Amino acid sequence: MTDHEIKINFKEYASINDLDKPANDLCLEAVKAMANSHSPYSKFRVGAALLLQSGTILHGSNQENAAYPSGLCAERVALFNWGANYPDDPIVAMAVTAHTEEFEILQPVASCGSCLQVLAEYEKKQDKPIEIILFCAKGPVWVMKGVETFLPFLFFEKRLIS
Numbered sequence: 001m002t003d004h005e006i007k008i009n010f011k012e013y014a015s016i017n018d019l020d021k022p023a024n025d026l027c028l029e030a031v032k033a034m035a036n037s038h039s040p041y042s043k044f045r046v047g048a049a050l051l052l053q054s055g056t057i058l059h060g061s062n063q064e065n066a067a068y069p070s071g072l073c074a075e076r077v078a079l080f081n082w083g084a085n086y087p088d089d090p091i092v093a094m095a096v097t098a099h100t101e102e103f104e105i106l107q108p109v110a111s112c113g114s115c116l117q118v119l120a121e122y123e124k125k126q127d128k129p130i131e132i133i134l135f136c137a138k139g140p141v142w143v144m145k146g147v148e149t150f151l152p153f154l155f156f157e158k159r160l161i162s
């Protein structure tokens with residue numbers, strides 16, 4: 001038997017004002033993206049913004065539906081937009097934020113497993129890590145260098161796409 005230990009590294013900042021300008025700007029775009037959240041059921045608004053290598057910014061927000069499974073997270077709304085329309089313009093970073101009137105969010109909200117899997121697919125496809133910036137209005141900012149921070153054993157099989 002061999003015992004293994006996996007460590008992850010990420011950076012924490014007190015607020016988005018402590019980030020460099022491109023990262024700070026991207027966070028402000030995620031806040032803008034949140035404005036189009038359609039979340040009448042959960043009342044939990046999420047905004048995601050992607051920065052592409054060309055400088056293009058893509059917005060995503062959570063889109064809920066009366067038929068619950070028909071909705072989609074903010075991250076995948078943005079990521080599938082990228083996959084459908086900008087696949088040759090690599091994703092440099094993704095910022096995600098959330099807000100609700102129901103309670104105070106004091107820590108960044110991490111992406112769900114399905115969004116991380118989609119992010120993993122595209123990160124592998126473009127062969128460049130995507131910086132992930134998670135933040136909320138009243139808590140710290142977490143910055144991760146790539147999806148493997150979240151998914152060290154991520155499912156990706158090159159042989160399936162060859």
Ligand SMILES: [Zn+2]
Pocket residue numbers: 073074075076111112113114115116
């Ligand atoms: Zn998700």
